[in-house]
Structure formats: structure tokens, C-alpha cells
Amino acid sequence: MGFELTQEYILGHLNYWLFSVLMMTGLYIVVAKGNLVKKIVGLNIFQTSVFMLYISMGKVTDGTAPIFPLDMDVDPDVIYSNPLPHVLILTAIVVGVATTALGLALIVRIQEEFNTIEEDDILKIERAIVQTENAIHGDAMGGRA
Amino acid sequence: MLVLTAIAVVRMRSLFAIAMLSGVFSLLSALLFVTLDAVDVAFTEAAVGAGISTVLVLGTLALTSRFEKPTKRSPVLPLFVVFVTGAALIYGTLDMPNFGSPEAPAQMHVGPDYLEDSVHEINIPNVVTSILASYRGYDTLGETAVVFTAGIGVLLLLSGLRRRRRDDEEDESEEV
Amino acid sequence: MRHHLILRVITKLLVGAIMLFAFYVQFHGDFSPGGGFQAGVIMAVAFILYGLVFSLHNVQQVFPPWLVHKLVALGVLIYAGTGIVSLFLGYSFLDYGAFTPDHPSHGQHYGIFAVELGVGITVTAVMVAIYYAFAGRPPRLSDEEW
Structure with a gap:
């Protein structure tokens, strides 16, 4: 693999590990719990941790939000974070809530059909x-x- | 904090508390997005996660039940699956670039191009909007279509029975 | 919800402000954080809040379901229509330079405006429609059981 476990390396990867832990918490809820509403919440946690993973990839040290000054007088020395992951995740969040609603609607129909x-x-x-x-x-x- | 909230969701039995905790989780992640410079995303997450999702989950609870039944299945197999997957994921991150590194592959190609070209091609300050609506207009069209389809799906699932049940009241809302 | 006086008064005050904020986010999205998706969600929240505190019947008098269902489709139509118009003007699909050929970045502004409007309308309508669908069912739990 060719990597050393230096302090810089650990700090630089801590974010990925944190998001992996969160993702696995969500996965555990989906797999182990029997209640369908709880499964959906677990799926949401899983989804949000994927979003965080993407956004953290777009972050540049000392960067700022990718919005230029109003007069469009862009200072070339200012570092902006990568806006592309923001766009992808922004739409994914709204699509995510729409699909969550679809899942919840299915649950409501299941409740009416099976009463559980x-x-x-x-x-x-x-x-x-x-x-x-x-x-x-x-x-x-x-x-x- | 996020991990604590997530673990609390695992432990809780009351679905009402879970709905509230998932709202808390969304707000915390919105804070995280702000510190990661993604203000647009944080905005959306706060509005969607803490607002609409919570209302939807509560609405579902009102139609179903409030408490989770204790499950009799043993948690060993799920835990095993989860740990193996987690180990694989963490193994996968070992080759990733350091957090915030400007030399990361993700920062080298399209991202800077968008930032540079957007100034004279689109000429609006918010680069996220310009990519969203112009450079990646196809994507956004597709995503709008997904939202549209999901909405239609919910309507198909949930409003059919209501019409059958309340046939006598169907005078002013034929088009439902 | 007959008895919650404070909630009712505050809601009446807030709904207008929330809608105003939604319009600000929608049309100022080029310059500050925001855009169609966020504005749509915030707009829907205004209606949902009104529906929660007052009643489904009241909010459906303001924003009737048939109108919501039309708007769901209208937003996607505006978006795709923008693309088709630029197609007819001799440019490629969703190339907003078509609207002002002598000044491409102005055309981009118009295009982004139209597209974001479409997104905003669809998202608002879908969220409100989903809320109506959930709230329109007879609940199994009464208010006291919570």
C-alpha cells in the first residue's frame, strides 16, 4: 500500500472514517431492525453520510464557499472549494426526500393491507x-x- | 455528536423520538455542511431534513403505529455484515488523498474549470447555481423528472383508496 | 388544534414571512445561496405549516389539490420547454445563449431564471401534493395518543 501512519495521515483520513462509521450505523438499522419506519430513518442516515463524504471531498484547505463577490470582481488569490459535489448533493437531497416519501407511502399502504x-x-x-x-x-x- | 445521535436512533423504541432525532441529525449535518463550505447544501438539508422529512415521518406514524415491537432476531449476523462492510470501506479510504488537499484528483479537472469559466461565460456570482442550471442542465432536468415521478407515485399509492372510501363526498374534487 | 392560540397567531404571522423568504431564495439564487430546489421546499413548508396548525380543509381552500397536481407537471414542462425553445432557435438543447445571441451571458441569465422557476414550481407542488396525500388519510391515532 505504501502509506505511513503519521499524525497528518490520520487527521487527513479521520473524516472518511467518521463517515464510514455513520454509514454503517445506518446500514445496521436497515438490516437488523424489523420496523419499516425505522428502516427508512436508517436509510436516511446512510444517505446523509454519503452526502457528507462527497462534500468533504470538495473541501479545499483555506477555501471558502464558491460564491463570487456581487460585482464579479474575482480575486485570483482567493481559494474556492470545489462546487461540483455541492451541485450533485444539492439535487440528491431533494430527490432523496421525494423517494423517502414514496417509501413512506408504501409503508402506509402495507399498514392498511396487513395492519402491521x-x-x-x-x-x-x-x-x-x-x-x-x-x-x-x-x-x-x-x-x- | 452525529454518531451519538445515530446510535440513539438505533437504541430508541419510540418511533416519535426517532422522528425527532432524525430531524436533529439533519440539523447537525447541515452545520457540518456549512463548515465544509457547502452553504447551498446546508440550506437544503436544513429545510428538507429538519422540515419536510420530519413532518412526513410523523404523518406516517399517525397512520400506522407509534412504537416499535422488540425484535426476536439475534443481532449477531447483521453486526457481522456491518463490520465486514465497514472494514472494506475503511480499507478503501486508505488510498484516498488527505482531507482538504488541493492536489486531490477531485480538485484537478472539472472543478477549477467551472470556477474559471463561469466568470465570463455565465457571469453570475453563485457558481453552484450556474453549474446546476446551465453546465449540468441535463442532470437537473433528470432530477426534476425524478421528483415529479416520485410525487406521481405517492399520489397513485395514497389517493386511490380515498376516492373509493368517500365516493359520496366526491363533488368538488373530481380531479384528485 | 382548536385550543392552541399561540400557535395559531404565530403561524399567521410566520406564513407570510416564510413565503416572502421563499421568493427571495428563488429569485436571488443567482447571487447568494439558494435556488429552485431550496425555494420550492421553503414554499411548501409554508403551506404545510398552515395545514398542520389550522386544518387540511383550510389549506386546501387556499391551494386546491387540482391546482397542485397541475403545477407538478407545469414545472417540468417549463424546464423542458426552455430546452425546446433553444432547440427551435437553432442552438443545442438547454443552451441558453440562444435567447440573446449577441450577448451570451445575458441569455444564460434568462435561461437560468426560467429553469429555476420550473424547478421551484415542481418541487413546491410535489411536496405539497405528498403532504396532502398523507394528511388526507383518516389517522389511526387520535391527538391525545401522542
Whole structure:
């Protein structure tokens, strides 16, 4: 790999590690928790940590926000942070909330259909449905269903 | 702070508290975005994350339930998956450039070009707006279309049943 | 929500200010942080706040659902229409230099203005439509259960 664990190296990478930890917290909620609303919140945490990762890549030391003075008299000595990640993430946030709303709408429909939003209960109900259907149609299909 | 909030979300059972904590999480991340010079992003995150998402989650809770049932599954397998993925991610960051380094690959190519050309080509002070609406107009058109589609999806999912249930009241809102 | 006097008064004061701020963010987005996405969200927040504190019925009298649904599509149409117009003027899709051929950066200003307007309208309408969809369902929990 060819890197040394100097103090500068650790400080320069601490941000990536912090965002990885946050991302994994979100992933853990999505994987381990059964409540669908909680899963969506976990997904949001995951998403926000990805946003932070992108924005931290665009940061330049001693840089400032990429907005020029009003008279457009740009001083060449001023360092501006990279505006490209900002644009990507800005739109991603709004798209993210729209898709979150879509997920929540699905949850509301699931609640109305199954009367629960716990993953385990939904699985149980679905299994019961499949079994009754098999019992009804199984004979007609020669026992293969 | 962010990590503490996230861990609190993992531990909490009350979904109402989780909704509030996710709002807190959004505000904290907005602060982080400001310190990272992304003022536009911080603005959006504060308005969207702390405002709209929280209202939407609360709206869902009102339609479903307030508490999470304790799950009987063991957390060992998810923890294992999470640790392996996290280790892989951190291994991946070892080759990344230092934080804030001006020589990072991300700062070398298009970013500076946009900053330089935007001055005379677009001539508006906010470079983020000029990239958003002009250089990357296609992207933004696509993203607007995604927002549009998501909105249509929510309407399809949630307003169909209401019409069936309230057929008698359907006099002034036929176009819903 | 009949009883929350303070909330109701403050909301009445705030809604106007929030909308004004949304317009500022929308049309001053070229010069300061802001733009269509943020303005759309802030504008939607004004309606949602009004709907939360008063009632869904009240806010739907101000901003009826049929209008919201039309606006959802109108925003995307404005955006794509801007691109088509520049196409008809002999330039490439979404090349705003087309609007003032002798002074390209002015054309960029007009183009960005139109496009941001489209984005703002769509985002506002989608957020309000989503809120209406969620709030229009009969809730399972009553106010006291919270």
C-alpha cells in the first residue's frame, strides 16, 4: 500500500472514517431492525453520510464557499472549494426526500393491507396466505404447487 | 455528536423520538455542511431534513403505529455484515488523498474549470447555481423528472383508496 | 388544534414571512445561496405549516389539490420547454445563449431564471401534493395518543 501512519495521515483520513462509521450505523438499522419506519430513518442516515463524504471531498484547505463577490470582481488569490459535489448533493437531497416519501407511502399502504409494519409479522401473514392458497389449489395442480 | 445521535436512533423504541432525532441529525449535518463550505447544501438539508422529512415521518406514524415491537432476531449476523462492510470501506479510504488537499484528483479537472469559466461565460456570482442550471442542465432536468415521478407515485399509492372510501363526498374534487 | 392560540397567531404571522423568504431564495439564487430546489421546499413548508396548525380543509381552500397536481407537471414542462425553445432557435438543447445571441451571458441569465422557476414550481407542488396525500388519510391515532 505504501502509506505511513503519521499524525497528518490520520487527521487527513479521520473524516472518511467518521463517515464510514455513520454509514454503517445506518446500514445496521436497515438490516437488523424489523420496523419499516425505522428502516427508512436508517436509510436516511446512510444517505446523509454519503452526502457528507462527497462534500468533504470538495473541501479545499483555506477555501471558502464558491460564491463570487456581487460585482464579479474575482480575486485570483482567493481559494474556492470545489462546487461540483455541492451541485450533485444539492439535487440528491431533494430527490432523496421525494423517494423517502414514496417509501413512506408504501409503508402506509402495507399498514392498511396487513395492519402491521413489523417485518416479521408481515412475513408470517404472507406465509399463512401462501399456505392456504396451496391448500386450495394444490390438488387441482396435481400436488405440485 | 452525529454518531451519538445515530446510535440513539438505533437504541430508541419510540418511533416519535426517532422522528425527532432524525430531524436533529439533519440539523447537525447541515452545520457540518456549512463548515465544509457547502452553504447551498446546508440550506437544503436544513429545510428538507429538519422540515419536510420530519413532518412526513410523523404523518406516517399517525397512520400506522407509534412504537416499535422488540425484535426476536439475534443481532449477531447483521453486526457481522456491518463490520465486514465497514472494514472494506475503511480499507478503501486508505488510498484516498488527505482531507482538504488541493492536489486531490477531485480538485484537478472539472472543478477549477467551472470556477474559471463561469466568470465570463455565465457571469453570475453563485457558481453552484450556474453549474446546476446551465453546465449540468441535463442532470437537473433528470432530477426534476425524478421528483415529479416520485410525487406521481405517492399520489397513485395514497389517493386511490380515498376516492373509493368517500365516493359520496366526491363533488368538488373530481380531479384528485 | 382548536385550543392552541399561540400557535395559531404565530403561524399567521410566520406564513407570510416564510413565503416572502421563499421568493427571495428563488429569485436571488443567482447571487447568494439558494435556488429552485431550496425555494420550492421553503414554499411548501409554508403551506404545510398552515395545514398542520389550522386544518387540511383550510389549506386546501387556499391551494386546491387540482391546482397542485397541475403545477407538478407545469414545472417540468417549463424546464423542458426552455430546452425546446433553444432547440427551435437553432442552438443545442438547454443552451441558453440562444435567447440573446449577441450577448451570451445575458441569455444564460434568462435561461437560468426560467429553469429555476420550473424547478421551484415542481418541487413546491410535489411536496405539497405528498403532504396532502398523507394528511388526507383518516389517522389511526387520535391527538391525545401522542
